[in-house]
Amino acid sequence: MITTEPTPGSPCWTDLGAPDVPAAAAFYSAVLGWEYQSMGDEGGGMEGGMFQKDGKTVAGLGKLSEEGARSAWMIYFCVTDADATTRAVQNAGGTVRVAPRDLDDWGRMAQYSDPLGGQFAVWQPGTNKGFELVEAPGSLSWTELYTSDATSAKEFYGGVFGWQFGDMEVPGGGGTYSLITPPGLPEERMFGGMMELSKEDLALANGVPYWHPVFNVTDCDAAVAKVTENGGSVQMGPEDVESVGRLAVCLDPSNADFVVLTPAPPATSAGS
Numbered sequence: 001m002i003t004t005e006p007t008p009g010s011p012c013w014t015d016l017g018a019p020d021v022p023a024a025a026a027f028y029s030a031v032l033g034w035e036y037q038s039m040g041d042e043g044g045g046m047e048g049g050m051f052q053k054d055g056k057t058v059a060g061l062g063k064l065s066e067e068g069a070r071s072a073w074m075i076y077f078c079v080t081d082a083d084a085t086t087r088a089v090q091n092a093g094g095t096v097r098v099a100p101r102d103l104d105d106w107g108r109m110a111q112y113s114d115p116l117g118g119q120f121a122v123w124q125p126g127t128n129k130g131f132e133l134v135e136a137p138g139s140l141s142w143t144e145l146y147t148s149d150a151t152s153a154k155e156f157y158g159g160v161f162g163w164q165f166g167d168m169e170v171p172g173g174g175g176t177y178s179l180i181t182p183p184g185l186p187e188e189r190m191f192g193g194m195m196e197l198s199k200e201d202l203a204l205a206n207g208v209p210y211w212h213p214v215f216n217v218t219d220c221d222a223a224v225a226k227v228t229e230n231g232g233s234v235q236m237g238p239e240d241v242e243s244v245g246r247l248a249v250c251l252d253p254s255n256a257d258f259v260v261l262t263p264a265p266p267a268t269s270a271g272s
Helices: 021-032 082-091 150-161 199-205 220-229
Strands: 011-018 035-038 048-053 056-063 072-078 095-103 107-113 119-125 140-147 164-169 176-181 192-196 210-216 233-241 245-251 257-263
Touching: 011 021, 011 119, 011 140, 021 035, 021 048, 021 056, 021 220, 072 210, 072 257, 082 095, 082 107, 082 119, 082 150, 095 119, 119 210, 140 150, 140 257, 150 164, 150 176, 150 192, 199 210, 220 233, 220 245, 220 257
Parallel strands: 011 056, 072 119, 140 192, 210 257
Antiparallel strands: 011 072, 035 048, 048 056, 095 107, 107 119, 140 210, 164 176, 176 192, 233 245, 245 257
């Protein structure tokens, strides 16, 4: 469960780096019912803005400017001290991609790569706490890391964020899926998962691990139809996953990956 209340170690923001901002804005507006609020182009490749759902901010969008980088969603995790987190990342073998910096009085951010190359970011809230809507149609409901070495990833992220992990077997012999919960919180506050895959199965990022967002939708099949109608593609699904819901792994027209999920209805107790 992800909340809009800043929680250390839990996702608090996500944004997309896209080669064509207007095209990306149009695609996600069609697929997820988002409204795009442009922040203008201040020059120097700073074109971008915010996505809103029902008047509440759910994600960001910016111009992809890094040479050779692929279009992808970035997951930001809440921290109380971005500088201390940066030291923890370095001590654990990670790389600082963007050193801690203030974004006016909104907050302080930094971006990193884990030791195997998986990219992620942190946000130290100021006046901007991050998401204004989560766990609802058209907003983030889960995050996932695909990695080539789950044991090493657990050691790294556990050391940096203090995450707690709980393993479960994927039905049909599909391997082990590790559920992630922020430090000191109960299992109902878990926000994501980690899956070990071969480097061949990580071809989207040339064998490098990557995080991606899972967005809640009211009708998975309808969302997938919108994906393909608007120039995107489907890597997997739609398919039903017991106790999870109906989901599909999708790519937008620039090959940024994301998941759409219609959650399974809550289990009811006997006699209810």
